[in-house]
Amino acid sequence: MDILIKGGRIVDPSQDFDCIADLGINMGKIVACGSGIKEKANKVVDATGLIVVPGLIDMHVHFREPGMEEKETIYTGMRAAAKGGFSSVATMPNTKPATDNEGIVKYILTKTAEKPLINVFPVAAATLARDGKQMTEIGELKKAGAVALSDDGDCITNSALLRRILEYAGSLDMPVLEHCEDPVLSGQGVMNESIMSTILGLKGIPAASEVVMVARDLTLCKMTGSRLHIQHVSSAGSVELIRWAKSKGVPVTAETAPHYLVLTDDDLHSYSTMLKVKPPIGSKHDREELIKAVKDGTIDAIASDHAPHLHAEKDVEFDYAPFGMIGLESSIPLIMETLINPGILDFKDLVRLMSLNPANILGLKGKGSLKRGADGDVTLIDPEKEVVLTKDYFESKSINTPFLNWKCKGAPTSLFVSGKQILKDEKIIG
Amino acid sequence: MKELWKRKDLLGLQELSSEEIQLILDTADSFKEISLRAIKKVPALRGKTIVNLFLEPSTRTRTSFELAAKRLSADTVNISASASSFTKGETLKDTARNLQALKIDILIMRHSAAGSARFLADILDASVINAGDGAHEHPTQALLDLFTLKQKKGKIKNLNVTIIGDILHSRVARSNIWGLTKLGANVTVAGPATLMPVGIERLGVTVCTDVNKAIKQADAINILRIQMERQKTNLFPSIREYRDLYGIDLEKLKNASKDILVMHPGPINRDVEISSEVADSSYSVILDQVTNGLAVRMAVLYLVAGSAAVLEVN
Amino acid sequence: MTKRQEKIIRIMEPDQLRRVIMRISHEILEKTENHEDLAIVGIVTRGAHLARRVVDNIKEIEGINPPFGILDITLHRDDLDISGTREMHKTEINFDLNEKNIVLVDDVLFSGRTVRAALDEITDYGRPKKIQLAVLIDRGHRELPIRADCVGKNIPTSFDEKVRVHLKEEDGEDVVLLVKQED
Numbered sequence: 058m059d060i061l062i063k064g065g066r067i068v069d070p071s072q073d074f075d076c077i078a079d080l081g082i083n084m085g086k087i088v089a090c091g092s093g094i095k096e097k098a099n100k101v102v103d104a105t106g107l108i109v110v111p112g113l114i115d116m117h118v119h120f121r122e123p124g125m126e127e128k129e130t131i132y133t134g135m136r137a138a139a140k141g142g143f144s145s146v147a148t149m150p151n152t153k154p155a156t157d158n159e160g161i162v163k164y165i166l167t168k169t170a171e172k173p174l175i176n177v178f179p180v181a182a183a184t185l186a187r188d189g190k191q192m193t194e195i196g197e198l199k200k201a202g203a204v205a206l207s208d209d210g211d212c213i214t215n216s217a218l219l220r221r222i223l224e225y226a227g228s229l230d231m232p233v234l235e236h237c238e239d240p241v242l243s244g245q246g247v248m249n250e251s252i253m254s255t256i257l258g259l260k261g262i263p264a265a266s267e268v269v270m271v272a273r274d275l276t277l278c279k280m281t282g283s284r285l286h287i288q289h290v291s292s293a294g295s296v297e298l299i300r301w302a303k304s305k306g307v308p309v310t311a312e313t314a315p316h317y318l319v320l321t322d323d324d325l326h327s328y329s330t331m332l333k334v335k336p337p338i339g340s341k342h343d344r345e346e347l348i349k350a351v352k353d354g355t356i357d358a359i360a361s362d363h364a365p366h367l368h369a370e371k372d373v374e375f376d377y378a379p380f381g382m383i384g385l386e387s388s389i390p391l392i393m394e395t396l397i398n399p400g401i402l403d404f405k406d407l408v409r410l411m412s413l414n415p416a417n418i419l420g421l422k423g424k425g426s427l428k429r430g431a432d433g434d435v436t437l438i439d440p441e442k443e444v445v446l447t448k449d450y451f452e453s454k455s456i457n458t459p460f461l462n463w464k465c466k467g468a469p470t471s472l473f474v475s476g477k478q479i480l481k482d483e484k485i486i487g
Numbered sequence: 488m489k490e491l492w493k494r495k496d497l498l499g500l501q502e503l504s505s506e507e508i509q510l511i512l513d514t515a516d517s518f519k520e521i522s523l524r525a526i527k528k529v530p531a532l533r534g535k536t537i538v539n540l541f542l543e544p545s546t547r548t549r550t551s552f553e554l555a556a557k558r559l560s561a562d563t564v565n566i567s568a569s570a571s572s573f574t575k576g577e578t579l580k581d582t583a584r585n586l587q588a589l590k591i592d593i594l595i596m597r598h599s600a601a602g603s604a605r606f607l608a609d610i611l612d613a614s615v616i617n618a619g620d621g622a623h624e625h626p627t628q629a630l631l632d633l634f635t636l637k638q639k640k641g642k643i644k645n646l647n648v649t650i651i652g653d654i655l656h657s658r659v660a661r662s663n664i665w666g667l668t669k670l671g672a673n674v675t676v677a678g679p680a681t682l683m684p685v686g687i688e689r690l691g692v693t694v695c696t697d698v699n700k701a702i703k704q705a706d707a708i709n710i711l712r713i714q715m716e717r718q719k720t721n722l723f724p725s726i727r728e729y730r731d732l733y734g735i736d737l738e739k740l741k742n743a744s745k746d747i748l749v750m751h752p753g754p755i756n757r758d759v760e761i762s763s764e765v766a767d768s769s770y771s772v773i774l775d776q777v778t779n780g781l782a783v784r785m786a787v788l789y790l791v792a793g794s795a796a797v798l799e800v801n
Numbered sequence: 802m803t804k805r806q807e808k809i810i811r812i813m814e815p816d817q818l819r820r821v822i823m824r825i826s827h828e829i830l831e832k833t834e835n836h837e838d839l840a841i842v843g844i845v846t847r848g849a850h851l852a853r854r855v856v857d858n859i860k861e862i863e864g865i866n867p868p869f870g871i872l873d874i875t876l877h878r879d880d881l882d883i884s885g886t887r888e889m890h891k892t893e894i895n896f897d898l899n900e901k902n903i904v905l906v907d908d909v910l911f912s913g914r915t916v917r918a919a920l921d922e923i924t925d926y927g928r929p930k931k932i933q934l935a936v937l938i939d940r941g942h943r944e945l946p947i948r949a950d951c952v953g954k955n956i957p958t959s960f961d962e963k964v965r966v967h968l969k970e971e972d973g974e975d976v977v978l979l980v981k982q983e984d
Contacts (some may be wrong), residue, residue: 252686256501258601258623258658262683328602373578374600376621488892492886517873517889526925559876789876793886 058083058098059476062435068404071413071426075405077105080109082433083118085475090427096415102478104437107174109407111427111472112144112434115385116290117209117234117312117360120146120177120383123164124153125180129365129454130209131165134385135174136452137363139479139487141385142469145176147360149421150187151210157182157193159201166202174487175474176434178204178419183222183233189213191220192473196229203417207234211289212270214240220277227283232418234286237270237295238336242375247376249322249337257325257376262337275290275302278309280403286418289362291336293346300355310418312358314346315384315391316471320344330378332373332457334362345347348401357414365455383453390444393467406436412436435474436469444468444483492790495798496615498609498666499624508666511635514786515779521558522781531561532561532792539565540582541618542598547753547777548618548628552595555784558791561593561792583607593791595618611777614791620657627787628752630663631780633670634770636707638678639748639780644671649701652711652760653731654684655722659752677701678711678733681722698733699742707748710735713760726759736762740770748772806983812956812964813977821953822851825935826858827833827869829904830950838930840868844919845890846871848907848969851937853907868901870894877918892922899927904950908966910936913947938977940964 064079067079067090069075074090079348081089089096120134129137131148138146148165150156156165162179169177181203185191189211193204205225212235215217219235226233243266248254250261271287278285290313299311316334321341325332330482332338339347350356364381368427372380390409396402402410416425423432446463448456472480492510500508521529532589537556541549549565556563577585586594593614596604601621608615619625637643648667653661654676664687667674674692677700686737688694695701702708713729723729740747749761751772757763766773813821833839841859843852849871856869873890905919916934923932935951940958956964956979963980967973 228633250685252689255684255686256661256690258621259662260622328605368580372580373599374603374606514886515887517875517891520891520893521876525927528925530921531876531878531881755839790886791879794883796885 058096059094060473061101062065062093062104062109062437063097064396065109065437069108069409070405070409071111071431072428074427080427080435082435082473082476085433087136087427087429087431087433090429100230104419106439106441107470108404108438108440110436110438111388111412111425111431112472113142113411113422113436114145114424115141115143115361115363115388115411116147116358116383116415117152118146118148118363119365119381120148121365122168123161125216128367131168131177132172132174133452133454134363135169135177137383138175139485140452140483141387142438142480143175143385143473144472144474145178145421145424145438147178147180147204149207149459150180150182155187155345156180156203157184157185159197162198162201164205166197166332170427171474174485176268178421179373180205180207180209180234182206183208183213184218187211188216189218190487192218192225195226195231195409199229199231204421205213205232205234205286207288209234209236211386211465212236212238212240214276218275219274221279221404222282223277223283223285226283231419232284232420234288235270235274236288237267237274239269242266242269245484246337247333249339251322251340253322255326256426258330264292264294264339264343268298271298272297272347275299275307275309278302279305279307284308286309288332289314289317289336289337290347290350291317291343293339296346296350296355299303299486300350307324310414311359311403313351313356313359313389314360314362316459317347318344318351318359319391319395321332321439324459329459331382331457332372333375333378335380335382344380348396350408351410352402356420357410357415359388359392359410363453363455366457367455368457369370371457372452381457383451383455383458385444386451387458387463389438390404390446390468391460391463391466393438393440394465398466405478419437433473435473436473438467439470440467442466442468442470488753489684493798495791495794497626498604498608498615498617498625500623500662500669503669505669507753508630508633508669509583511630511783511786511790512637515630515634515782516789518782518785518789519779521785522778525756528558528560530560531789532556532559535561535792536590537561537563537593537595538586538591539563540594540596541565541567542596543619545597545619548597552618552651552781555781555788558781559785559788560786564671568577575591578601579607580610582796583610586615589612593788594751606745614686614794616791618648618788621663624656625658626662627780628659629666629783630787631749631776631783632709632752634751634779635776636702636748638775639772640706643667646672646706647675648672648707648708649675649703649705650679650711651677651698651701651735653713653717654678654687654711655684656714656717657711664707665693668692675701675705679723681706698735700740702735702739702743702747705743705747707750708735709750709752710761712752712754713756730759732759734762735765736759737764737768740765750776753777808981808983809978810856810979810981810983812979813954818975818977820950821937822854823858825937825951826855830863831927832933832950833902835866835886835902836863837905839865840870840896840898840899840901840903841894842870842872842894842905842923844905844907844915845873846872846971847950847966847968850968851908852906855935868896870896872919872922874915874918874922879914879918889895894926897927898923898929901929903929903932905932905934906936907934908919908937909964910934910952911942912951913945916947917945925960937966938964948973
């Protein structure tokens, strides 16, 4: 066998496995998972004291290529993902031009293959040019390699169109990922509408902007029976509705992002544009409900919504800065520091939220598990590793993060993608 | 010995202590007299360069600041532009850096974006005075309102002050709320529910949508200017209805105290939020506000100009 | 920083002070040709109190009531960048000082910079015929070509000494102190 990862704590909820054991990889696939593997390996990795988990999947990133390569390229995005311990990512289609045809899907896959590091799964636009008017050629996009549909960045506000997309995509087994926002309710808002927006004098986006669209989407999801995934859930109101829908058997899944679990709108007191994201960071109550929801399974996944922007674009008045923050490198350290170390989540939750469920939602075969025969994608996390998220810690081409210089305990140290080591001692070697 | 002024900038009243607000008001009191002299000028800020960077149209605030600076013998430069066309050319940060390179001492800024004064204060060595940043704060307006209240009523503590109108978009309302509550006044905000910002009651004010009720116990009312274009965004149905329900006229004042003060930050929309009779009545202190604004701004300029020496020693 | 010891010497007692102010009042009257033009202006804070006493004395001696003003010279100082802002009081000159014979009153004459500022400020109010200076104490060390017309007492001092004038209105008692810093 090629690689033997020895003596780590293997956490794999797909086979309800959590104990100190060894993991064998051969020809890019998992061949053994259990204690005391005797078989000889070309390379033995000592994983003592480390957490060994199925390769992490960030199902919501923006790699900006084609079109905005000054912010991020597929290659620099993959480096950021590898640094963050992610063996797979799903890229959103708001490229320039939008990823709304097979050509662009293939372009992304070609670019990925030029200097391969990790798995890149393109998500295609649900409507042409993402303008919410006409559905894309979903079947052709699927054939070209797209794994899901989304107009992320914008909501499909035309309810009749969303209904048809859900029906059509459902028949082709393509999940629809929705950015839930009523753009009219959001208006010119730049942050969560709350006492903080009142004090700061910034225009508010009411939580209802997300919640009304979640309610509509759940209704259409129930009506069509097609799979719908709600992206970057940010408010308590949405959580409540999703929980209700799930209890009624509606085939909905949902994700949130680390920043909604870590920050609240109180943090905006400094007017830092790094905190300007869409949907906006909610109140303390929103944060508390989101944490409950990731714990109890109402929210299925944590995805970073990694959204690179140039420093110059963010270094302006709050009103004029673009929405978005990067998140691939900081996800695991932040979740370790704020959710796992205090005992709110455990490693099983982490794998479920950041590998197993994303693989299932996107239908990624061989991912999200360390069962025999699964892909040799493995992430090693050192729970004792103390990291400072300095500028140098980030591999992304952009540095728009509010977490700069945060200290966290626990970080990914190694990453294997199809049996090839990409990250070693926190350094990219691929 | 009284506390000295220790801040490089004046960005808002939220961050000031009641002592600091009091210091500005006391200092302004001393400055009032200068405008009555034969030569309305003192050499206090001789050799200082003050830039008025106004990225939103404003005549009265800019003029007031400019006169204040000139009466302190500072050299003033005015830069006026619309923020939108401005940002197309050069970023605010680059403009600020250019001004820094020109060794200016004080920058007075008006901008439509909340937080922009603070954004510059963090970059510049020069003092920054916020002359209004979006719906955030307009500290000198609130200070001159406080000054006028104190002048006319002899105190601020326990006064009942009602702010009427578009609280949602008003930096004047916010700065007034901070200042009045810090000095112990009871503040009521009144106006249509659509123009009330979320959670405003958490700032320690009473919210009232019935203007008649809100002015009944008031020692003073501060009427905010209504932007005519707001009706287009469905914040209220029409100017006609606004005037009827929320506009202050002599009829509504019949139920109010006989020595109620009527204030307005200006410019007034006659016969919209305030009737001409009220604006020109003996209740009105609108022109006193303008006069006092000059003294308050002189005081603020003088205090921040002197802060460099204090900050250096410490 | 260890606090240096202060040695305090009382150099003028209440009675003495009263007599000296009376003498200054007489001198002012002697030096003024036309008493109708006379106006007294004190420099904030203790100079203003002294000036008020001078006015009272003059009233007593001559039965006239010269116009009285107070001058806060803070905004005419030349040390804003060195010392920062100071607590301000109001300047109150509620009479026309054109063609007046102004007597400027202060407690201690030292570098002369305060008087320079006061002269500048007074001329912003108009053009007096004449300005004279009366001080309680002249302690020397002038930095500008300025001298007093009436001096209560000359007290030669060294640079590290301080002269403190205490007045009832401000400090509760009338006394002049010489404060020496000792290591």
